[in-house]
Amino acid sequence: KESEELAERIEETVNEEDLAKQIDIDFTSQYVSLTMNGSLLFDSGSATIKDTATVTLDKVGKILETYADSTIEIEGHTDNVPISNSQFHNNDELSDARALSVFAYFRDNSDLDPAIMKHTGRGAYVPIADNGTPEGRQLNRRVEIRIYNQLSDVS
Structure with missing residues (x-):
């Protein structure tokens, strides 16, 4: 119930901020999830946040400041196409770096307490769609931000 009410409040704010096309909202009994497509935030094979993504991240940061009373978890995800470039040897490293980039952006550009934020890369291990298309x-290829409700113990 707590997550559902939080999701409704966040969805209202997302709509007011004109972010509905950029963010998918979902919830479980433990958390509310805000999912952003990787191409919105990053160029292919990169963990550097695009200049065009900062407006969206600033708005998401404000939402997190308003509604996050406990742990915020930032997860980077990739597809299953192998990557190997001069910066990343595999999708695990890329997803880690993307989660860290979003964490660092919020740390440096919002009033969020870094102590309540966690960042992890999940590589290609938790797909939400068919990697065959x-x-x-x-x-x-996405970043998920989970806002855990106060009843969850994930710290």
């Missing part, structure tokens, strides 16, 4: 792979 370009559309599915695009959905799997």
Whole structure:
């Protein structure tokens, strides 16, 4: 119930801030999840936040400041297409770096307490769509931000 009410409040704010096309909201009994497509935030194979993404991240930061009373978890996800460039040897490293980039952005550009934020990379291990199609792979390249409700013990 607590997560559902939190999700409704966040969804209202997302709509007011004109972010509905950029953020998917979902919830479980433990948390509310805000999911942003990786292409919104990053160029392919990169963990550097795009200049065009900062407005969205600033708005998300304000939402998190307003509604996050406990742990915030930032997860980076990739598709299953192998990557190997000069910066990242595999998708695990890329997803870690993307989660860290979003964490660092909020740390440096919001009033969020870094002590309540966690960042993890999940690589290609938790797909939400079929990696066998370009559309599915695009959905799997994402950053999920979970706002845990006060009844959850994830710290």
